[in-house]
Amino acid sequence: MLRQIALLPPSLPCLMIIREKHLDAATLLDLCVTVKSRAAGTGAKILVNERADIAAAAALDGVHLQESSCPADKLRSLKGAMLTGKSTHSPDSAMRAVDEGVDYLVFGPVFDTPSKRRFGSPQGTEKLHVVCRTVPVPVFAIGGISPENAALCRSAGAHGIAAISLFNDTSKFPELLKTLEYILVR
């Protein structure tokens, strides 16, 4: 993760979500503080998965919630100026998240991917389009995203894309970011 941050170009607008479910809160807080300080001077906003308290304690840019997380509207007093986003796996769930007042949504899996099969069959770009058209917040497409299909997500109305394993190979990371920036930002 720290290697990825070091490779981020200063201009690229992006969200980086720290998701380390195996860490205890004290260790996760330390990691969040480190990542936040290393990200200074980049265009990256740093968020942590699930824990609004840790996000606030580390002065991060936001918290990213799951469908199984504490409802976003109940975290309002902790949230302050932080961004709150939520992963959603159906149009209905996306609407509920909007009602809870989230600032952005991650929607998927759009395409088939092994890591997201537990969230059911792929939603496809049509449902992505429905969600993007319906909700008033930016939507990030997730699940099987590649440079080849990122443009399809963009055409369906997605504000951006989200991925995990796509970014794992740091040797290809800078080139990949350039490609994605070209597809998404042009």
Next chain:
Amino acid sequence: MIPSTPFLCYITDESLPMVEIARQALEGGALMIQLRNKTASGEQLYRWAEEIQALCRLHQALFIVNDRVDIAIASGADGVHLGQQDLPAPAARKLLGPDKLLGVSVSSSDEAAAAERNGADYVGFGHIFPTGSKQKHTAPIGPEAIAAVRTATDLPVVAIGGITPQNAFLTLESGASGIAVIAAISRSGSPRKAARSLVDLLEHHH
């Protein structure tokens, strides 16, 4: 806010039904419930917190959430209880504000003194006796250690770890302000009766 006479705290575990056992602990006279569950989702914790908080209000007992300051604030809990691997006490205090209760688990006088410096309102001290509720890598510290820790801190000391109706008086004689139990209530045939017998003992001792 912490009861001034010896009190019973029931800490939930994975035993279900979570809310029903907490209800019975309150009916048996527990004055503090700590919601602790390391595997449940945030949404599930929040739902339990809402229900148990309402029951605690009804019984004029304190409701404390373990580890998750976010869930405590979301549910309007009376406070948070932190282990040594959870958020550091100063960070939690900053999020909670000055009025909420902050408890910290300690296993030595040094940790107790540090907890007090860091804004804790009470310490959970243990494990006093052998216990099967949590994986422990150290030997029980014994009830005599409570007297020693009381010289290191002015905070109320809540004894935890393997406490039963048979041995609870030993912790009180050493100066414990309260006792916290898991299995003595959750694994008993009747959580209400188990809580009642511990509370009787606390009141009798007082």
